[in-house]
Amino acid sequence: MFGSQSGTAEELAKNFGRKLAALGYEAPVVDMAKFREVDLTREKYLLAVSSTWGEGEPPDNAVDFWNHLESAEAPRLENLSFSVLGLGDTDYKIFCGMGKNLDRRFEELGARRFAPRTDCPLEFEEPAQAWWSSVTGALHQLAPVQVPGTVAAAGEKEEEEVPAGYSKKNPFPASLLVQKRLCGPGSPKDTRHLEFSLAGSGLSYEVGDSLGLVPRNDPALVEELLQCVGCSGEESVLTPENRETSLRAALIGSYSITGISRKFLKDFADRAKDFYLKHLLLPEMNKDFQAWCEGREIVDLFLAFPQVKYAAEELVAVLGKLNPRLYSISSSLKKHPDQVHLTVARVEYESRGRRRLGVASTFLADRLPDGDTAGVFVQAAKGFKPPTDPAVPMIMVGPGTGIAPFRAFLEEREAVGATGRNWLFFGNPHRALDYFYEDEFEAYHASGFLTRLDLAWSRDQGEKVYVQHLLARQGRDIWAWLEEGAHFYVCGDASKMAKDVDDALHELIATHGGMSTDDAANYVKQMKKDKRYQRDVY
Ligand SMILES: Cc1cc2nc3c(=O)[nH]c(=O)nc-3n(C[C@H](O)[C@H](O)[C@H](O)COP(=O)(O)OP(=O)(O)OC[C@H]3O[C@@H](n4cnc5c(N)ncnc54)[C@H](O)[C@@H]3O)c2cc1C
Ligand SMILES: NC(=O)c1ccc[n+]([C@@H]2O[C@H](COP(=O)([O-])OP(=O)(O)OC[C@H]3O[C@@H](n4cnc5c(N)ncnc54)[C@H](OP(=O)(O)O)[C@@H]3O)[C@@H](O)[C@H]2O)c1
Ligand SMILES: Cc1cc2nc3c(=O)[nH]c(=O)nc-3n(C[C@H](O)[C@H](O)[C@H](O)COP(=O)(O)O)c2cc1C
Known part of the structure; x- marks a missing residue:
């Protein structure tokens, strides 16, 4: 089963499914959104591959499955043996949260872990391959089948058909x-x-x-890097998709040349013979590695160690794909x-x-x-949509670029003649300089289509005014809208704003709903389950 938002876990799971079939196993690959089509109480083995989104949350296609697993209606899974592969990003506070939650919950429901969970960072190929080896090793012991041939490694490139039509693989x-x-x-x-x-x-x-x-990368940075590396740029190399091109073209359009990955640093540290760089790569130094990476790019390493040079093919072998x-x-x-x-x-x-x-x-x-x-x-974002009922009110909180989807929501509601009330909270530094789409929102507001409009200009006065301050001020009316079934949407910065808005939402529900902190938390939890609290944060 896969839980995936942008397709990485899905592709891996489908890859594993093909390999299991090649090994002689009957191994359908199931989208977690279609969990009701499988009866896990009857299955013997489950491999679950899932990414984590939001802040430690399931990807959209796995939300219902996760709610089901967590609920009292979740079945006992005593017949099931499982192993989990989590995908994530170590930059996030709750690293691989969904993988960890699945792993814990399957065990709580009585299932047996037949191979240990692996949590993969953004460079998932190596750990995913190690997990795959441990899973297939254990399966050979527990449920041996005839092995018809050799099996490609997980994450290894295969000739894959590009699906018809435009997609992530064929932009x-x-x-x-x-x-x-x-x-x-x-x-x-x-x-x-x-x-x-x-x-x-x-x-x-x-x-x-x-x-x-x-x-596409900045050509000026590419030229600087070529000089540092000691290449002309005319050398012939392969792209991650195995296309032959010049090193210059590959650095512009195919490879990531800014952020420093562990793989790159390991190779570079060996060449530079630098003790400190090697030390940073020790597993127990992960936090220091992350802190060291902040504000540094690959070019900084070459400038600090000018004696280190690479041949063209050596360089692309240690660079990641330009995502x-x-x-x-x-x-x-x-x-x-x-x-x-x-x-x-x-x-x-x-x-x-x-x-x-x-x-x-x-x-x-x-x-x-x-x-x-x-x-x-x-x-596609299945979990971030305006209410399906056009009469349902919606409250949208989108400071900065967080405004983007709400301009779209309003255009859509206007086009279909939705009757539901609309309330927008927007914020940015200065009203005179940073009021995005001012004419459009002011016109919507004047016509009454945008029922309420609250604007937080953070730097127009001595004290910061943020959207969450306005939410607190309007708490009584927001509570009334919520009780009438309004959906609550948040978009924009995940690092601070989304957390502060979430706190403000809890606070206003407790205050105006007359609830304890725990009851307010349960109210918000229920809003999420009912898909009335949706977020698009980054
Ligand atoms: C679902 C989703 C929706 C999004 N929607 C939008 C949107 O509507 N509008 C929008 O603008 N963005 C949006 N983003 C963010 C967008 O995808 C990119 O991450 C953003 O544009 C930066 O990409 P970049 O390639 O320009 O920067 P990158 O080259 O990726 O550089 C960004 C990195 O630079 C570093 N950095 C940035 N600022 C600093 C600093 N001050 N000090 C030190 N390091 C720093 C950080 O490591 C940061 O991760 C969205 C992201 C997601 C996941
Ligand atoms: N480093 C860069 O150059 C750069 C550039 C663009 C975007 N980004 C990142 O991209 C994301 C989105 O940026 P953006 O331009 O859309 O807007 P943003 O940086 O999120 O700012 C939008 C508004 O939100 C305010 N704000 C700051 N902290 C807040 C908080 N805790 N709660 C509520 N509001 C808060 C800002 O006020 P103040 O700014 O006055 O505090 C500003 O008025 C952010 O993560 C941002 O860090 C970085
Ligand atoms: C908006 C956003 C939020 C994310 N949140 C988390 C997180 O909380 N924890 C984590 O470990 N990884 C997080 N990630 C990283 C993804 O899990 C990672 O990129 C993964 O490879 C995506 O796999 P998918 O394409 O199958 O969805 C986040 C990524 C994005 C873009």
Whole structure:
């Protein structure tokens, strides 16, 4: 079974399924969203592969399965033997939370763990391969079958059919129609509105979905890196998809050349023969490794150890793949047929005396002229949708770029003539400079379609005013809306804002609902189960 949001766990699980079939096992691969189609009380072995999203939460397709497993109706699983592979990212506080939860819960329900759980960081290939070896080793002992041939390793590249139509594996080259600044001169932010054409792609999306975007690295950084490495850029190399190209083209379009991975550092530390770098890679030094990586990029290593050189093929062998970035879609197809709009904050900061540029956001803002194309695909978000009943009220909290999906929600509700009331909380530094889509929201508000509009301008006065402060001020009315069945949505920064808004929601429910802290927590939990509290945070 797989729990997967952006397809990594799904691809791995399908890969494992093919390999198990090649080994002679009957091993259907089941989407956790379809958990009711399997009777786990009758199954003998379960391999569960799941990523973690939000803050330690299940991916959308696994939410119902997880709620079911946690509930009193969960069956006893005494006949089942299981093993869990978790996918995650060590940058998150609750690393591989869903994998850990599944592992614990299967055991609580009486199932036996036949191979230990593995928690994979973003570079999942090696640990996933080790897990696969331990799982197949144990299966050979417990349930031997005839082995018809050799089996490829997990994570190993296979010739795979690219599915028909445009997808993550086969992104659509969408041309940029419009790009404009959403912040005035002097703003501390630089956020852009972008419109792409989907004409001829056959792609469609629902509001709430995200757009996957294939970025290209900054050519100036690539040239600097080529010099440091000691290559001309004309050398022939293979891309991660096994296509032959020049090193320069591969560094621009195929490989990640900024963040430092463990794999890269290990190789570099050996070449530099540097004790401290090697020491950082010890398992017990993980926190120090993470802290050391902050504000450093691959080029910093080459500048610090100029004697270290690489041949072209040696370099690409230790670089990771350049991953697509996700952006919340800020348009509705009903209002903008054949178009997709994004609201993107340009990432630029200084660290260790160098100016650093976010790869995808500066590609969009600085290096993609109007009319040029970028590879895109639609990343569906089953768990972030406006109410299916158009009469149900909705409360939307989206400061900064968090506004993106709510512009889309409002366009959609307007287009279908939804009668439900709409309440928007938006925030940014200055009203005069950072009021994204001001004309649109003010017009919605004036017409009464946007029933209520609360704006938190954080830097227009001495004290910070954030969306959660306005939520607290409006607590009594929000509580009334919630009791009338309103859905509550949050989008934007996960590191602080989403947590603070969650605290404010608990607080206002306790205060205005006259509840204890525990009861307010249960109320919020129930809202999540009823899909009335949905978040798109990053
Ligand atoms: C579901 C989802 C929806 C999203 N929607 C949107 C959206 O609508 N709009 C939007 O703008 N973004 C959105 N994002 C974020 C987006 O995907 C990218 O992460 C963001 O644009 C940065 O990508 P980048 O390639 O420009 O930066 P990268 O090259 O990936 O660099 C970002 C990294 O730089 C480092 N960094 C950044 N600032 C600093 C600093 N001040 N000091 C030190 N290090 C720093 C951090 O390590 C950070 O992870 C969304 C993300 C997800 C997962
Ligand atoms: N480093 C960069 O250059 C850069 C650039 C863009 C985005 N990002 C990251 O991308 C994400 C989204 O950025 P964004 O432009 O959409 O907006 P943002 O940084 O989330 O800011 C939007 C508004 O939210 C306010 N805010 C700050 N902390 C908050 C909190 N704890 N609770 C509620 N509101 C809070 C901000 O106020 P104040 O800013 O006045 O505190 C601002 O008014 C963030 O994680 C951000 O760190 C980084
Ligand atoms: C918005 C967002 C939230 C995430 N939250 C977590 C988290 O809380 N814990 C974690 O370990 N990994 C987290 N991750 C990392 C994913 O689990 C990881 O990228 C995984 O490989 C995705 O697999 P999938 O494509 O199968 O969904 C998060 C990733 C994103 C983009």
